[in-house]
Amino acid sequence: MQLNVKANQPERVDRLDLFRLIVRSFFLQASWNFQRMQGLGFVFALSPILQKLYKDSEERTKAFVRHLKFFNTHPYFASFILGAIARREERRAHTGSPGEEEIISFRTTVSGPYAAIGDVFFWGALRPLAAALGLAFIVPGGRAALLGPVVFFMIYNLFHLPIRIMGVIWGYFQEELVPQRLQQLNLIGLAARLRQVALIVLGAAAALTPHIEGVSWENHGLLLKLSAFLLILLFSELNRLRWSVHWQLAILAITSMILVHSLD
Incomplete structure (x- = not known):
């Protein structure tokens, strides 16, 4: 269903909105549950943007409800989806397109492949490597053992934080090119x-x-x-x-x- 464009145009998403989206994305799983998985956390992350875009209470409620649906992907790669959804919701608020079904379909379609990539890279490769290098400092004992956790977090966050931050930015500004970006990585x-x-x-x-x-x-x-x-x-x-x-x-x-x- 297409949205009727109002004479009173909604605001645009700015850098502060994207910064808030990045910060809130870290709490994606704070309200994890078996019914909607990350659905509530997804809405929490998008909440300031949705409130800014939809001044009409009815349309704002519809926007919240459609993103409360079941959602589950790798928590780090959710940032790519959040950025792209923010861009799509902005276009919908201004032009009436894409439709509600298209937005939901996009979110559902990309969540599976992104979850697979994230699981393979972070859970299956980076975390074991960071842990192994951290253990290399812990096993000898002494003062060097104190560096073990530091090494683990430094190596892990060297990849983890850029993915989460750049994911929102790439998702918003290059939504159609995100799959190519990931392929290049x-x-x-x-x-x-x-x-x-x-x-x-x-x-x-x-x-x-x-x-x-x-x-x-x-x-x-x-x-x-x-x-x-x-x-x-x-x-x-x-x-x-x-x-x-x-x-x-x-x-x-x-x-x-x-x-x-x-x-x-």
């Missing part, structure tokens, strides 16, 4: 490389654990080097077979304990 390919680096770090950490626990390199140096090589091959093969990161961490813990006790 090649996050799926980057995720595969990050997983390989994480597995190398895990393999090296497992092999170095006996030395950290006091096992002498002089007496077992060759065996430790061989163990490191074999463990790196093992984790590379597990990655090729697409084993869960949780299983790989369990194998890391078991092999580390075996090495420590066998060489002690």
Whole structure:
């Protein structure tokens, strides 16, 4: 259904509105529930913009209701959708188009693919790598262990924050080009490389654990080097077979304990 254009034109979305949208997007899952998933958080993020665009209470209510529907995607990639929806709602408020069904259809169509990309990159690659590098500082103990959480958050947020911030901006200004932008980033390919680096770090950490626990390199140096090589091959093969990161961490813990006790 097309919106009747009012003589009194609504306002435009400005930079302050986009800034508010970015900030509110961080609370997307604050009201997560099984009925609408992220639907309520989605409306919360868009709320200031919808109130600004729709002066008529009836149209404003309709705008809120259509975005209260079921919505579920990766929380970081929701920023791309929020930006694009803000642009579409602005056009609808000014021109009556796109229609309500088109806006809902767009939101539903892109949520699935964006969820898949986000899960593969952030949950399946970046988070394990950041955790592995953080553990590299924690395992030796001492003051260096305090850097472990810092390293984890620095590496993780190096990717996480730009995606959330730029997602809203790209979504609003380049809504039709967002899929091309994501394709250029090649996050799926980057995720595969990050997983390989994480597995190398895990393999090296497992092999170095006996030395950290006091096992002498002089007496077992060759065996430790061989163990490191074999463990790196093992984790590379597990990655090729697409084993869960949780299983790989369990194998890391078991092999580390075996090495420590066998060489002690």
